[in-house]
Amino acid sequence: MSATKNVANNGPSGYEWEYARKDLGNTKWQNFKLFLYNPETGEVLNRTPKSWGGIFLFYCIFYSILACFFAICMSVLLQTLTDEYPKLQLDESIIGVNPGLGYRPMSPDPEADSLIWYKRHNNESAALWIDQIEDFLEVYKDPTLLPDNAQQMDCDFDNPPHMERVCKVEVERHVGPCTSAFGYGYVAGTPCVFVKLNKIFGWKPDYYQNLDELPDDMPVVLKSYITHATTLNASRWHTVWMSCSGADPHDAEAIGDVDYFPQPGYPGYFYPYTNSPGYLSPLVAVRFRNATRSTLVNVECRAWAKNIRYKKSGLNREGSVHFELLID
Template sequence: MDLRTSSLQHRFKLNSLTSVDRSVKTRPIILRGRSRRTLHSRAHRSTQRWDHNFYSKDKKSAKMTVKKRVSDLTSLERFNMYYREKEPPMTSGQKMKRFVWNPKTRQFCGRTGASWSKICLFYFIFYSALAILVAICMWTFLQLLDARQPKWQLDSSIIGTNPGLGFRPTPPEVASSVIWYKGNDPSSYQYWVKELSNFLKKYKRDANKSGAGQNIHNCDFKLPPPAGKVCDVDVNAWSPCVEENGFAYHKSTPCIFLKLNKIYGWKPEFYNSSDHLPAAMPDDLKEHIRNMTAYDKNYLNMVWVSCQGENPADRENIGPIQYLPYRGFPGYYFPYTNQEGYLSPLVAVHLQRPKTGMLINVECRAWAHNIKYDRFEGIGSVHIEIMVE
């Protein structure tokens, strides 16, 4: 047997030893001088060639060149790998408890104290920078806005240039427009009177209040308000549609208040000539405008208002109508520019003799050149249903 074969056999025997066999010391072969050096040199070269051929034949076991073979482990490592005692399985509660606090690794919720410190510091810096960025953007945005007027106005705004017409009192149901009550039952019309009283509270200025009336000017068609002043709204001019009279609901002659929605900077274009009135305008309103032309042309600067029954039967049942204090909204209340103390002008519509026990459909409309009208869309007008028993 040559030295190469002897060396390979000796190597295979050593690798195949168990943990017990490896603890047994084999008697070494004692070689001296040149024979010993020759044996070691040849055995080393043959072992290198054998290792190269062994690992080159099977490419799937290429990872074994990096990993440690089981046969190369010590006795203690082999024992710990195959015979160590396994931990018993944990319940869900124990796993949760271990996750919250692991005494072996000293981790809280899966992180050590150092890890928690680093992540908290990171998020503190991140959200601080984010808050500073938002504050800078908000400050820049506020610098570009005017507190007294909107950035987008009239045609550039979402509201547009067509003011809506509203009425008071409003029914409890938002989608409803029916005013129904019994004239001889105070409990049935108490709601409507209370609604009007609450709505008109802001129009009653407290003379004892500090600063009351300082920004108010008594306006007239010949005396518009100075710059920075607002026109007063005289609540006494609505009589008999006043709170002291119960707004005439107890007399079965109810009062309804009309108002135009405020649009910043909007100026009405008046029908201030009796020569160019629209054909759809009611005849009684045309006659009223002609009378005002003969009386005083200054009174023609008005956003006119007309209320009438929608159908022929409604026109017969509605009876005569009185408009207080004027038959429209005076032009000196416009434009609205967010003046301090500004109040929208009101028109009190007094139904003097409505037919009882009948549901009356009423349409009230505002008249100006730049107020568009569409009955089906409810633009430029308002629909009201009244029933007095």
């Protein structure tokens, strides 16, 4: 009797295990409909409404607690961040303390990589590069495009930027023929490339202070310029110098004469970069006056300061930038 009683208490089929339940002879479609809804037991998907209600309540409570925990963690994280400066700076950041160089224009074709290639005296061929430079310099020419009503001022070594103001970068004056009026030299076959020092928050240059500190591998032409410039104004020692040359001996022959406007370097009053509204990186317009025609010239531009490491490597280049120039 006890065994019969135990069996009788095991569900409507009277079987303790579901797989032992007797086949009722239903078709697959009938079994599927019973799975969706069983009118005898009121089950939906093999669960009673009470069971579904318990599951729904559990997950509501579970995800509510999880959402609250996430909100608390996010709130704590946001308290440590600010739009004014990065949490990790200099040595603690991924960027590090060694700024590199960037340049414009850059090829829009990924396959062309760093190649600047066009036909001299061909307006259509030159227009691609001229338009890129125009787009890049747009914010330099029109400060109203900058956010937060940027307050720019004319700076000099004797007139550094005042509190809450930034130095203006002139791109129409003091840049010789590297202006929009001259098509940045592209049609004439003397193209200009604008080179900038990449921004690193809080980075301060360690300047060369005298001629004896200038490195042996610094170009002779740049050393001569520094000698003359610092003799006239000793404050100009506070400059991050820059030079462009052929990457290899045959490139050095093909590159021809190189001019720098307004000077071969970046004035120290632009540093450190502190994310001030309206700050723009200073530029050097590099003009290639007579590069050999129909010859691929590998150009390397390098920044010079005591705390800028130089590493000539295709993948892990430091303190410099590389591009190719081809004028047909």
